[in-house]
Amino acid sequence: MLQELVIHDFAIIESLSLSFDAGMTALTGETGAGKSIIIDAVGLLAGGRGSTDFIRTGAAKASLEGLFDATTNPRTNEQLAAFGLDTDDETVLLQRDLYPNGRNVCRVNGRLVNTSTLRAIGETLVDIHGQNEHQQLMHPETHLGLLDQFADGAVHQQLTTYQAAYTAYQQAKKTLQTKQANEQEWAQRLDMLQFQVGEIDAADLQADEDVTLTQERDQLANFQRVSDALQTSYELLDSEDFSPIDAIGNAMESIQGIAQFNPDYAAIATALQSAYYGLQEAQGDLSRQMDQLAWDPERLDVIEKRLDLITQLKRKYGDQVSDIIAYGAKAHAELAQMQANEAGEGDLETQVNQLRQDLLTVGQQLSQARHKAALALQNAVHDQLKSLYMEKTVFEVHFEQKQVIRPDGLDTLEFYIQANPGEAAKPLAKVASGGELSRLMLALKTIFAQTDGVTSIIFDEVDTGVSGRVAQAIANKISLIAQHSQVLCITHLPQVAAMSDHEYLIQKQVHSGRTTTSVDKLSAKARVDEIARMLAGSEVTTLTREHAEELLAMAAKTRQSLAAQ
Known part of the structure; x- marks a missing residue:
């Protein structure tokens, strides 16, 4: 659900901050007041295509912010997790800045993202439908996805099984095609791999052994220097002429005799004691190192050859032993894998054919599930169209007879309608009028509202071109959708505005030669005035106000009735 929307220097909006509630919100006002600009802002926040034309004249940038509640939206949380953008408080903050040089800066929960990431997340939060934007209905390639969405669990498992079979078939088919396309290249690759595997296996490398060998080599290569240093150090600590250990031991014993008289003496005694035992331990370590030290030229030669082999392998296969x-x-x-394939190309061909047959079998099962879902969708749409005064319209899910293997199944389908009795059913995208598309879209949206998962649905003048009882039917449908998702609706129809739970009036003013847009949430009394204006036009009379009050009262009763269904 869209909770907050903040806009700065966007088109004719200088500065605007809006709070939205659940349910249905109507945005009304005169044509050109800026209603669609607000929807454009939400669309950009959801990852829509930006343009420098949106930046208010003279402004350094246009800034947009939208705060969404995604508590009940698992799709959003899945996308956030996929991009490492998990949220703790179930809210999602989308931000976008547009600059005159064309640069876009997008953020999700304060983290910079690119526009594709913003779009992937935004599509789970906002669904915008405009009077000329019936994308899914107007593009037949989306109809299969709509049917699968309607079928949900009945098709989802079948589709998952099919896609796994499709992947296995495509991989095996690609392997066979590659082998058959270039036998010589296949053989060369096989020989190269055999050589590389043999070479690396023969080396029998251990993790980080080059580090250990380098250290051992350096010690052997500098044997005399190491031996001299150890011998000199030991002799200096154990000299007959002067022993530092004995001297420090004598000093320690002397100070310990007076340590009880002063804390500072005690501290000195402790320091001398540490030095005394530390030097004794160092002398013992020097003795052990001297005993262990041995010159082994053969070992040095072995190490040099081993390091040379590792260096040669690094040039071929990587910078590190790992x-x-x-x-x-x-x-x-x-x-x-290649040897398994080489063992029997005939077996590989048999495998490909078997995988194809398995895929077709699973595909047929998926197709049967879709045909069953299509009948249920047709019945559901017809039920919705009756309440939209399109009871004579026939809606069909038309499957092509020829089935082709595709990543999403064997089916190709398209929505058809028969708008008038006696006429043949034809593709919806070619024959539906604007008003019919609006009502068909609303019918489908009403059916899908409970499974969409989108938290905010925006209708931008989808009621254009209708009036009377059809307008009221559309208003009822939008209100019904608002029971499952937040709905923002731009409208010029009083019937639609009256059915809303909340209403905002958008107005355009000119101050100091600059055009600005203001948005005000209407009180109950102000709603009566605005509905009356929408009914009467420029001159609002007492009669039109009474009509507006009656329309609002009837709308309240209708909402209660719809909620009880």
């Missing part, structure tokens, strides 16, 4: 090991594992896997 990279070489990882490359070897990958080469092993590819070699095993």
Whole structure:
């Protein structure tokens, strides 16, 4: 649900901050007042295409912010998690800045994202329908997705099974095609992998062994220097002429004799004691190192050859020993697959054919589930169209007879309508009028509202071109949708405005030669005046106000009736 919307320097809006509630909100006002600009702002927040034309003249940038409640929207939370944008308080803050140079800065919950990420998340939060934007209905390629969405669980599992079978078939088919397309290249790749695997396996590398060997080599290569340093250090600590250990021991014993007289003496005694035992331990370590030290030229030669081998392997397979090991594992896997395929191309062809047959079997099951869902969708749409005064319109889900293997199944379908009795059913996108599309869209949206998961649905003058009882029917449908999702509706029809739970009046003014837009939430009394204006036009009379009050009262009763259904 859209909770807050903040707009700065966007088109003719200088500064605007709006709060929205659940239910149905109507946005009314004269044509050109800026109602659609607000919807454009929400659309950009949801990842729509930006333009420098949206920036208010003279402004450094246009800024948009939208705060959404995604508590009941698992799709949003899934997208947030996918992009590492989890939220703790179930709210999502979308921000977008547009600059005159064409640069866009987008943020989700304060983190910078690109426009594609913003769009992926925004599409789960906002669904915008305009008077000329019936994208899903006007594009037949989206109809299959709409049917699957309606069928939900009845098709989802079948589709998942089909897609897994499709992936397995495509992979096997690609392997066979690659092998058949270039036998020589296949053989060369096989030989290369066999050589690489043999070379890496023969090296028998251990993780980080180059580091250990380098350290050992450096010690052997500098044997004399190490030996001299150890011997000199030991002799200095254990000299007959002067022993530092004995001297410090004597000093320690002397100070310990007076330590009880002053804390500072005690501290000195402790320091001398630490130095005394520390030097004794160092002397012991030096002795052990000297005992262990041995010159082994053969070992040095072995290490040099081993490091040279590792260096050669690094030039071929990676900068680190771990990279070489990882490359070897990958080469092993590819070699095993190629050898399995090499063992019997006939077996691979048989496998591809079997996978294709399995795919067709699963595809037929998916198609049967879709045909069953299509009948249910047709009945559901017809029920909705009756209440929209289109009871004579026939809605059909038309499947093509020829089935083709595709990633989403074997089916190709399109929505057809028969607008008038006696006429043949034809593709909806080619024959439906604007008013029919609006009502069909509302019928489908009413059916899908409970499963869409979108928190905010926006209707931008979808009631254009209708009046009378059809207008009231559309108003009822939008109100019904608002029981499951927040609805923002731009309208010029008093019947639609009256059915809303909340109403905002959008007006345009000119101050100091600049045009600005203001938005005010209407009180109960102000709603009567606005509905009366929508009924009467420029001259509002007592009679039109009474008519407006009656329309609002009837709308309240209708909402109660719809809520009880």
